[in-house]
Amino acid sequence: MKNPFSNKSLREMLVVALPALALIIALFWIASMFVQPAPPKLLYITTGSESGAYHAYAKQYKEILARHGITLELRTSSGALENLQRLKDSSSQITIGFIQGGTATAEDGKDLMSLGSMYYEPLWVFYRSKDPLDRVVQLRGKKLAGGAEGSGTRKLALQILAANDMNKEGESLAPLAGDAAAEAIRQGKVDAAFIIAGADSAVVHKLLGMDGVRLMHFAQAGAYVKRFPFLSQVTLPRGAVDLVRDIPEQDVTLIAATANLVARDDIHPALVSLLAQAASQVHGEAGMFQQAKEFPAFKDVTFEVSKDAERYYKSGPPFLQRYLPFWAAVLVDRILVLALPLLVLIPILRAIPALYRWRITSRIYRWYGELSALESEIKSQYEPARYANFLAQIESMEDRAHNRPIPVAYAHLRYTLREHINLVRASLERKRGEEKSA
Secondary structure, three states: OOOHHHHHHHHHHHHHHHHHHHHHHHHHHHHHHOOOOOOOOEEEEEOOOOOOHHHHHHHHHHHHHHOOOOEEEEEOOOOHHHHHHHHHOOOOOOOEEEEEOOOOOOOOOOOEEEEEEEEEEEEEEEEEOOOOOOOHHHHOOOOEEOOOOOOHHHHHHHHHHHHOOOHHHHHOOEOOOHHHHHHHHHOOOOOEEEEEOOOOOHHHHHHHOOOOEEEOOOOOHHHHHHHOOOOEEEEEOOOOOEOOOOEOOOOEEEEEEEEEEEEEOOOOHHHHHHHHHHHHHHHOOOOOOOOOOOOOEOOOOOOEEOHHHHHHHHHOOOHHHHHOOHHHHHHHHHHHHHHHHHHHHHHHHHHHHHHHHHHHHHHHHHHHHHHHHHHHHHHHHOOHHHHHHHHHHHHHHHHHHHHOOOOHHHHHHHHHHHHHHHHHHHHHHHHHHHHHHO
């Protein structure tokens, strides 16, 4: 025969345990929302031409990431504009890429974020002239070369020409870049060329040493920086390229955009820290136009700043990555997030028996409250006419105490209660006996 009390006891336990179980499940579910999946082992970066600086720097990134078990695949492109289009295309495999400052607009920055500006990209304007020129407007009517179609060089050249009301020259801007532009100047096919490259670029050195070719000094550099916030003013010191031949022969003021490392905003945070580490190693040294540790920095505000990259540049790598290999740090970090609910689980498990005990004993204590009130009423307000009512209340309380399911572990409380009920019954009978004897 089944014991009905055992089912009741189970029900009592479930009343306490089920809410606690639901809370535990909710805590683990919330924790799982903060657990990032493991970072991908393969990452794609869009660079530029194989002979360009973007591609050369991406190769250095590849070597650094490989040490941490991440493969970086390089994808060449025509330049910053194509890089931007690839990053905006959610169906492409591209996750990160180099974008020249001024190439993108705020609207282009949607779903993208900046991992920082990496270095200055000076605009070199080389020209053939007997007389020195220091303003772009002096090139009006000249044959110009301004970078390949889809390149950041071409876009900046068009912006500079438009600012000088030289829209017509922009329409006929020859799509020549690098060695092709240098050769066109040498042969006299163009009178001037807009080139964006570092001071150590072979093309820049070639043009600086070319007979009859001059480098434009931007006398209005301050005005360009004010008009185009993504530009900076930099100085090429006298003799910086060649001390022996004194190239250049005097300090030359240039304007420069920045090369920015941009990523899709769904990139794994751990990879952001790893890329920031690589960027710091590659771009943190002093250069022709920058001080040591001046880069990486956030000089272009077109894109939203990556909080993870910003935190890295300010404070260094995350705590775990300082002491563990990258893969181990990521694993431990994920385990720690999932383990957080365990800190709450222990006190919950300890509380369940106490809550269960309180639920059982509180019911008995309520009966004791009723019994105490009844006993006081009998002592102070007993009348022969109320005897039957008092007795009925005592018997009702005894029936409830007998029939109410209580776990076996607490059965002694039931028997104690029934003994006390009998004491109150005896008190009632004494009152009745006293009334009869009187």
